[in-house]
Amino acid sequence: MATLHLPDGRQAQYWDTGVGETVVFFFHGCPDTRHAAFPGASAARAYGVRLVAVNRPGYGASDVAASDHLSVADDVAAVADRLGIGRYAVLGMSVGGPYALACAARHPDRVTRAAVVASPAVVPALDPPYHRDDLAAEQQEFFAGIAQLGVDESVERIRPDFTAYVEQLDPGDPDDEALAARWTTGHPPLDSKWFAQQSPAELAAAAREALVNLAGYLRDAAISFRDWGFRPEDVTCPTTVWHGMADPQVSIRNARWLAEHLPDAQLELRSTAHLSTLHSHWPELLTALR
Numbered sequence: 001m002a003t004l005h006l007p008d009g010r011q012a013q014y015w016d017t018g019v020g021e022t023v024v025f026f027f028h029g030c031p032d033t034r035h036a037a038f039p040g041a042s043a044a045r046a047y048g049v050r051l052v053a054v055n056r057p058g059y060g061a062s063d064v065a066a067s068d069h070l071s072v073a074d075d076v077a078a079v080a081d082r083l084g085i086g087r088y089a090v091l092g093m094s095v096g097g098p099y100a101l102a103c104a105a106r107h108p109d110r111v112t113r114a115a116v117v118a119s120p121a122v123v124p125a126l127d128p129p130y131h132r133d134d135l136a137a138e139q140q141e142f143f144a145g146i147a148q149l150g151v152d153e154s155v156e157r158i159r160p161d162f163t164a165y166v167e168q169l170d171p172g173d174p175d176d177e178a179l180a181a182r183w184t185t186g187h188p189p190l191d192s193k194w195f196a197q198q199s200p201a202e203l204a205a206a207a208r209e210a211l212v213n214l215a216g217y218l219r220d221a222a223i224s225f226r227d228w229g230f231r232p233e234d235v236t237c238p239t240t241v242w243h244g245m246a247d248p249q250v251s252i253r254n255a256r257w258l259a260e261h262l263p264d265a266q267l268e269l270r271s272t273a274h275l276s277t278l279h280s281h282w283p284e285l286l287t288a289l290r
Contacts, residue, residue, distance in 0.1 A: 003061055004082045006075055013061040014079060017041050020050035022290045023088040025076055027096030027101070029118075030220035033059050035206035036093060036278075039198075043078040043282035045046055049290060052088075054079050056099070058216030060209040067219055068151075069102035069228050077107050089113040089289040093278050094250065095120065097222045101262075105234035113238040113289050117278045118250050122232065123147065123225045131225060133251045147226040154222035162217060171211040176204035183207040188248055190273035194280070232261040239265045240288050242281065244272035 003013050015034040024044070026037040034053035038237040044051040056072055057065035065071070080088055089112050092100025097119020104111040120131040124147050130140055146154045173179045180203035195203065210217075239262045243255035252269070259267040272280055 001061060004079065006078045009059070010063040010065060011061060012063075012075060012079055013059075014052060014054040016053075017044050017049075017051045019045060020048045022048060023050045023052060023080075023085050024032060024090050024286065024289050025080070025090050025100075026051060026053040027072075027081060027090065027092040027099040028053065028056070028059075029094030029096050030224075031059075031210040031217040031274065032093075033206065033209045035202075035209060038202075039279055043286055047283065047286045047290065050085075051286075052079070052083070052085075055209075056220070058213050058219055062216070064213065064215040065167045068153075068223055069098050070230060072099050073103040073106040076103055076219040077110065080110070084111065087112050089130050089286060090115070091289060092116045092119060094118045094274065095220050096242065097258075098224065098228050100237050101232060101239070102228065102230055104237050104239070105230045105232075108236055111237055113237055114240060115236060115285055115289055116239070116258065117242040117285070118244060118247055118274050119241070119254065119258065120224060120250055121254040121261075122228055123254075124227060126253060126257060127129070131250055131254060133253070134248065142166065143225050146197055146222065151219075151222045154226075155218045158218055158221050159214070162214060162221070162238075166211050166214060169207065169211065171208045176200040178206055179204040181269045187275070188246065190244070190246060191275045194276050232258060233263060235262050236264065240268055240285075241265055242268045242270065242277055242285065244270050244277035246273045247277065248273045 028036040033055050037053035047281040055062040057067045072197040090103045097116035104114045123131050180200040241255050241259045259265045
């Protein structure tokens with residue numbers, strides 16, 4: 001298990017292919033971890049990219065912290081320092097998208113290019129102000145409330161439902177096949193095809209690392225559907241916005257909004273869903289970030 005210590009003493013868990021002239025830092029979704037980057041390893045090596053994925057605070061073995069988008073950007077810069085990396089590109093999947101953009105906004109002297117995949121926009125700025133179009137009225141009210149509450153209050157509002165979800169998944173189950181089946185249920189067919197390419201052991205390991213601590217997801221969920229603390233207009237590097245036209249989890253409105261508000265953005269639409277937009281296009285994504 002690869003870990004290092006940040007300047008304030010916190011532990012950060014990461015994964016690193018360790019080769020390649022171009023460095024790309026990957027930002028996972030939620031609940032997820034550095035495991036989401038593992039399938040990109042072969043493409044990274046083929047295209048001369050060093051792919052690095054860091055678990056955010058509260059995921060896996062990364063220590064819990066009162067993090068936000070900009071503090072995570074600083075954590076990644078510190079990881080880069082520890083690994084002897086100067087400049088780097090950033091790639092964010094789903095909820096990881098705003099974290100990747102925060103890196104570009106916070107450290108414009110270090111971030112060369114950015115890409116986001118299936119990423120939410122600044123949700124309160126959308127019309128209507130929800131990240132997906134299939135929410136019932138009660139769910140719309142819930143997300144609107146999250147955006148207005150303080151982060152700590154939001155965490156406590158989210159906690160009961162997420163705790164029940166994790167208990168149902170039972171990540172402590174030693175049966176890899178059973179855990180993998182529960183972890184991957186409910187996804188659209190295009191994403192289920194991707195899961196079928198991984199072994200139960202791989203999927204179960206990803207689930208266990210993502211859910212060993214509830215704090216990472218709770219923090220992500222509490223800060224992802226409110227104002228970000230930085231403006232997309234502050235991202236000056238070339239940025240590619242990738243989105244699946246069959247994505248049920250993040251409406252395509254998010255991608256169009258991001259493409260309109262990022263100063264140097266290119267919109268790439270694909271006939272994929274959510275996770276499949278990432279995992280079907282690793283070569284293209286990494287080529288665009290070189």
